[in-house]
Amino acid sequence: MNIRENIRPGGRSARVQASVHKAVRDLLSKMDRNEVTIPLIATEAGVTPSTIYRRWGDLQELLADVAVERLRPDAPPKDTGSARSDLEHWAEQYADEMASGPGRAMIRDVLSSVGADTRNAGKCCGYTREQVQAIAERARDRGEEFPDVETVIDEVVAPIMYRILFDDAPPTSAKVLSLVERLFPQRR
Amino acid sequence: MNIRENIRPGGRSARVQASVHKAVRDLLSKMDRNEVTIPLIATEAGVTPSTIYRRWGDLQELLADVAVERLRPDAPPKDTGSARSDLEHWAEQYADEMASGPGRAMIRDVLSSVGADTRNAGKCCGYTREQVQAIAERARDRGEEFPDVETVIDEVVAPIMYRILFDDAPPTSAKVLSLVERLFPQRR
Numbered sequence: 001m002n003i004r005e006n007i008r009p010g011g012r013s014a015r016v017q018a019s020v021h022k023a024v025r026d027l028l029s030k031m032d033r034n035e036v037t038i039p040l041i042a043t044e045a046g047v048t049p050s051t052i053y054r055r056w057g058d059l060q061e062l063l064a065d066v067a068v069e070r071l072r073p074d075a076p077p078k079d080t081g082s083a084r085s086d087l088e089h090w091a092e093q094y095a096d097e098m099a100s101g102p103g104r105a106m107i108r109d110v111l112s113s114v115g116a117d118t119r120n121a122g123k124c125c126g127y128t129r130e131q132v133q134a135i136a137e138r139a140r141d142r143g144e145e146f147p148d149v150e151t152v153i154d155e156v157v158a159p160i161m162y163r164i165l166f167d168d169a170p171p172t173s174a175k176v177l178s179l180v181e182r183l184f185p186q187r188r
Numbered sequence: 189m190n191i192r193e194n195i196r197p198g199g200r201s202a203r204v205q206a207s208v209h210k211a212v213r214d215l216l217s218k219m220d221r222n223e224v225t226i227p228l229i230a231t232e233a234g235v236t237p238s239t240i241y242r243r244w245g246d247l248q249e250l251l252a253d254v255a256v257e258r259l260r261p262d263a264p265p266k267d268t269g270s271a272r273s274d275l276e277h278w279a280e281q282y283a284d285e286m287a288s289g290p291g292r293a294m295i296r297d298v299l300s301s302v303g304a305d306t307r308n309a310g311k312c313c314g315y316t317r318e319q320v321q322a323i324a325e326r327a328r329d330r331g332e333e334f335p336d337v338e339t340v341i342d343e344v345v346a347p348i349m350y351r352i353l354f355d356d357a358p359p360t361s362a363k364v365l366s367l368v369e370r371l372f373p374q375r376r
Binding site: 108111112121122124125153154155157158159161162163165166167168179 | 296299300309310312313341342343345346347349350351353354355356367
């Protein structure tokens with residue numbers, strides 16, 4: 001499915017999408033996820049159910065689309081003065097957000113929609129990569145050394161996400177800092 | 189939910205469970221996952237739908253239970269003569285299995301059932317930990333050095349799983365070997 005591409009900003013299609021997304025967010029904030037249905041969303045958004053089926057295919061795909069949108073970072077990583085502390089700050093925030101109830105629900109929605117393709121999940125990974133890339137570029141501008149972005153994904157992001165999804169307890173702040181520490185063995 | 193605990197092997201409860209699990213596996217092998225329903229499973233297993241609802245609660249919980257059972261390793265990791273090559277062999281096989289169509293579907297089923305608790309997902313992580321632990325113990329018996337099991341989870345298992353779930357392409361064999369390589373910098 002090719003949902004957001006080729007949508008003219010401000011056009012009818014964009015307005016329908018914004019209205020449906022808002023309806024989903026509003027419904028999810030006041031009822032259980034299992035009770036949300038496409039007819040309910042359509043009523044709340046003021047569109048017909050067939051508009052939703054035509055554009056998103058099914059409920060799971062729509063929920064995933066909304067979740068991806070909510071997982072899109074709304075600001076660049078905070079500039080704390082050094083690459084290492086930028087990464088520490090970002091990684092702690094990432095772990096907190098993803099381990100929260102809404103964070104887990106969004107990850108689940110994104111992963112549940114993955115059929116043959118991993119388009120939605122890939123977008124999330126793309127957002128994460130962009131954030132790490134921004135920290136890396138700032139480090140370069142400051143003349144600091146910084147590990148390869150893919151190494152940060154493997155050694156910091158992946159363990160945080162694995163432990164949120166599969167482990168009994170989410171990673172502690174100390175655990176997150178120790179993951180970053182391993183990438184900066186010579187500093188401090 | 190507390191499904192498998194306290195079931196007497198060979199008793200009525202165990203027979204019902206085996207029969208329902210088999211029905212799910214059989215149905216999943218011949219029809220699309222979205223078409224599988226509890227009434228269909230009940231007919232195939234020769235039990236009433238209410239038996240299934242009573243024991244598993246809902247379809248998602250039952251699919252997760254079956255998936256966890258299928259993800260349980262059926263043999264200890266292969267003994268290839270050294271800790272490093274044991275881990276390489278195991279990690280490549282793990283990546284292959286999890287990245288396969290059935291592997292991804294099982295991971296999705298396990299993660300989809302995660303509501304308030306992460307019991308099913310935690311079991312999968314537990315199986316993985318046991319396999320790595322077995323390699324670690326064999327290494328110790330041979331007098332070889334071996335990293336901490338949690339380090340192997342963070343540096344080998346987590347990146348493999350993250351890239352299967354979120355990245356565009358599953359990890360290549362070269363990528364998996366490079367993850368193991370980082371844990372054995374001094375060898376070879």
